[in-house]
Amino acid sequence: MEPEVLQNPPWYIEPKEGESISHYFGRFRRHEAVCVSSPGTLSKAVGIGPVLARWEKFRFNPFPSQKELEAIGKLIGLDADRIAQMLPSKGEKMKLEPIRLCAVCYAEQAYHRLEWQFQSTVGCDRHKLRLLSECPFCKERFAIPALWEQGECNKCHTPFRSMKKRQKAY
CATH class of the missing domain: 1.10.260 (434 Repressor (Amino-terminal Domain))
Structure with missing residues (x-):
């Protein structure tokens, strides 16, 4: 008898590494x-x-x-x-506002990383850049990641990936 192969439901979505x-x-x-x-x-x-x-x-x-x-x-x-795994460890404090992102990471793989909202996170350790907390073009704060349908600023519609030139080193 062969082992039963479990099928994912049609609505299954694989979480991305470190995704919030x-x-x-x-x-x-x-x-x-x-x-x-x-x-x-x-x-x-x-x-x-x-x-x-x-x-x-x-x-x-x-x-x-x-x-x-x-x-x-x-x-x-x-x-x-x-x-x-998409939740912080129990001792990690979250920064509820503002929502933050590394535009360079987002340009590489378009999703919000949980670690960007940790209070202990100063910037992107991978790229050594400060995280953005608002659109560098219109100054609108970012919406919660659940609403990032197009990966762009809700006000001026600038794509997150194009904001990478505006990030500063830390």
Whole structure:
């Protein structure tokens, strides 16, 4: 007898290395096989209350429970441990605002990194650049990563990848 091969559901989306939970769930809700447009609707479908909306804003107080992670994981086809990797470690403090990004990293791979929101993060260690917290062209603060549908400033529509020339060294 051959072992059963588990198939991912049609709405399965593979998380990217170091991706923030906010960005991941925004990508998930925009997937063509998903008909859920808000974090509250998804949370209610799983029976975990409005927690996903808080998580997308990096508000982890109280910290997500194993039960919540398992419930959402079951619905989206992702292991609870893999979802936990998109969360900060329990001792890591988050910078809720402003949302930050390294435009060079984003140009290389277009997704929000969890580490950019750590209070302990000064800049991008990989590129030795300060993180941007607003559009360098119009000064609009960045929206939460769940809303980064086009990877651009919400006000002037400048692509994040083109902001890399405006980042300063640290």
